[in-house]
Amino acid sequence: MGREFIDLFDHWAESYDNTVIGHDIEYKEVFEGYDRILDEVASKVNGTIIEFGVGTGNLSKKLLEKGNHVIGIEPSKEMRAIAKKKFPHLKIYDGDFLSLPEFNEKIDAIVSTWAFHHLTDDEKNLAIEKYSHLLEKGAKIVFADTVYENLEAKHAIIENAKRKGFKNLVDDLNREYYTFIEVLRTIFTNHRFEVQFKQLNKFVWLIDAVKQ
Numbered sequence: 001m002g003r004e005f006i007d008l009f010d011h012w013a014e015s016y017d018n019t020v021i022g023h024d025i026e027y028k029e030v031f032e033g034y035d036r037i038l039d040e041v042a043s044k045v046n047g048t049i050i051e052f053g054v055g056t057g058n059l060s061k062k063l064l065e066k067g068n069h070v071i072g073i074e075p076s077k078e079m080r081a082i083a084k085k086k087f088p089h090l091k092i093y094d095g096d097f098l099s100l101p102e103f104n105e106k107i108d109a110i111v112s113t114w115a116f117h118h119l120t121d122d123e124k125n126l127a128i129e130k131y132s133h134l135l136e137k138g139a140k141i142v143f144a145d146t147v148y149e150n151l152e153a154k155h156a157i158i159e160n161a162k163r164k165g166f167k168n169l170v171d172d173l174n175r176e177y178y179t180f181i182e183v184l185r186t187i188f189t190n191h192r193f194e195v196q197f198k199q200l201n202k203f204v205w206l207i208d209a210v211k212q
């Protein structure tokens with residue numbers, strides 16, 4: 001489930017690292033502060049960490065450098081191949097937010113960047129319910145992803161992209177399942193997480209949740 005965008009990522013994999021450093025003008029603001037955002041996510045977790053949507057492994061690298069044990073989950077074959085080439089010791093499974101292997105070890109945190117919006121809101125709810133069973137009290141979920149503050153902000157962002165003639169970005173914003181802060185607050189709270197939000201750039205918010 002939530003795998004409907006995998007072909008797109010198989011095709012994007014080769015040029016993905018150029019996009020995040022601003023080579024694609026349409027996505028420049030989406031990835032603004034990319035490195036700083038990965039650092040912020042990595043600074044909030046430690047121990048044994050599941051990372052969903054590893055992509056080319058840029059967040060994994062930061063987590064590994066801090067001495068964490070990283071279990072990567074990535075559904076795109078091409079993305080997995082690039083991440084493996086860059087970081088041969090990184091463990092990466094073929095899976096997704098809703099299908100992951102069984103682990104015997106205690107999981108301290110779950111992280112993800114620029115990926116949770118590939119799930120519909122119903123699927124997001126199922127995923128957080130699943131993680132609520134997997135994580136013990138005090139364990140964390142830290143995501144950074146495009147989220148809208150409210151409906152007005154959504155309209156303003158899409159109108160702005162249209163005015164600039166950013167067709168690919170507008171199609172993406174209309175196609176994928178970017179949600180609202182209040183939807184996420186309800187989902188996390190219902191599954192016994194205390195959650196905080198912080199805006200990191202025009203598109204991306206930090207979602208910082210602790211299991212109660």
Ligand SMILES: C[S@@+](CC[C@H](N)C(=O)[O-])C[C@H]1O[C@@H](n2cnc3c(N)ncnc32)[C@H](O)[C@@H]1O
Pocket residue numbers: 001002003005006009020052053054055056057058059073074075076079095096097098112113114115118119
């Ligand atoms: C925009 S990239 C982000 C990659 C990386 N996390 C980063 O911050 O650079 C989105 C990633 O999410 C992955 N993805 C797409 N659907 C997914 C799903 N249902 N579950 C987990 N990952 C998914 C894609 O294959 C891709 O690698």
